[in-house]
Amino acid sequence: MEVFSNHAKSRVFMPGFIETAMLFERFPKIGFYLNVGEFTSCELTPLSSEKIEEMKKKLASLTLQNKLLLYVLGLRRGEFYFLLKDWLAQDAKRVLLFWEEDLAVFDAFARCPEAEEVLKCRQVHLHYVENLEKWKDDVVRLAFQFRVVGVDVIGGVDADPDRVEYCRLEILRRHVVSEGFFVETINAAECPRNILRNLSHLPRASHVNQWRGAFPNIPAIICGAGPSLDHSLEELRSVDKKALIIAGGSALSxxxxxxxxxxxxxxxxxxxxxYSCLQNMKLKQAPFIFVTRLNHKVLSLVADLPLGCITSQVGGIGNWIDRDLGLDQQPLTDFFGIEEQSVTSLALHLAVFLGCDPIILVGVDLAYTEGRLYAKGGLNEEKIDYETLKEKAFQTRHQPLWREDVYGNQTLTRLQWVMESSAIALFAKYYSDRRFINATAGGLGFDSICHLPLKKALKDSCQKEYDLRERIAQLLDKHRLPVSKEMVKAFQERFDQSVQRALVLCRAYLKEIEKGNIIPTGKMVLYEYDLQEEPIYQFLLKETENCSELRFYDSEKERLARKWKNFLEILLDLSSPQEE
Incomplete structure (x- = not known):
């Protein structure tokens, strides 16, 4: 699979000691393989001016001002580095990652006069793909090694464009997962703050985890806020007693x-x-179901509505609360999709958990149908075009793409939605004992889920009538969360105490680092051990331990200090008074 290398092969060469010490020092793994591996030696000739111009055109097609990591698929003589020196110099956090599958190219590169300057740049990283059959595993590791927001990929000289595009999307998909984890952990105090404020609402909420199988073989309609929802609302109104309608997020407005x-x-x-998406929501009687990480301001919008809470879906501090308050710690279903990222996915889990069948998707466009992001009433109704999206796509998940819709026409979408479409298709395949129908009037669609017009889907599946709202009222009343105001207050006190103890330990550890101690002293070992015993570490800080902002060229002292300063910042954020 030599797609990204461009060289002329000659004799078999088994190197002994490689003279380029800088390559060994910066990338010892590559140096090891060069010393023990067998490969065909090659020479890398300088590129023609025409080829250099082609490379410049490739770079011009990217939107690099909002990117922090750029993969180059193929090393050669490191030519892309010299075209990107200014880009790297503009931001010390930027990384240029050369991805190479052929050891002979590293050997030839090391003997090129350009190698020294490339290797001296600490923002350049070289990666050797040891096992071509498992190259996607390499991407997963790199995605968590280089924890940045804003990634793109470019093919090397003469690389096959189709192969490059395939690899680009696979690389970006794995970075989207990493980005989601990274963004949440660098804002690690946000979820706990929401959770702690939302605890006061638990005593009046129903425990949705106790509703298992409450709607056996009753159709469920999962509603997204895609533009096509405009064409479906009247038909949904007509099946109020024939199908359980679940709407989430912006669809509520x-x-x-x-x-x-x-x-x-x-x-x-x-x-x-x-909160902004839901400010225009005006529900009359539908119970509002939330998870405790929900932005705490949202619950102020539903003070007069019955509440339902799903536990076990939060992780981190949520797990601590579930354990401490004796709540259900089992997820709604046993399916876990790493690319699930939306309220629609949780709605699907809920429908399966409730026993619903069939499950009909409506308004789940996952595309800018008619050039719009939302149906009327959603947060943003402005027309959207490809170039605007490309300029604003700071996060990798927002990368715009053209794809074929359910009618065979080209539609504008984004990487996040392509991933979500795949995740929903996998979910439907996993629960093959249920029937899934896509009745969305447009959009990406889903592999393995049949597409039907909504009218036909409702005619075929929604014949019987049920008193659904009465059944829901009974569930709300029967399955109250076993949480009192006193239990909430006691947990908040235990939380605050753990935060304060951890603050003392972090400050003490950082003082030891300031003294110049890199190798942990006896005091530092004790401080770390005591911190690891704290619940705040076990349920929050531990998750963020390897997710502080990474600059891979930091010294060991800088990395150690960064980790503990990150802990300290999170704890200070949690201990400071918050505005209502």
């Missing part, structure tokens, strides 16, 4: 504007955008 009431309202996101 769309439903409110159309004066349509879902049976269950669902929200999960911890960021302030969730």
């Amino acid at each position: 769309v439903f409110s504007q159309a004066n349509v009431e879902p049976h269950l309202a669902l929200a999960i996101d911890p960021n302030t955008l969730e």
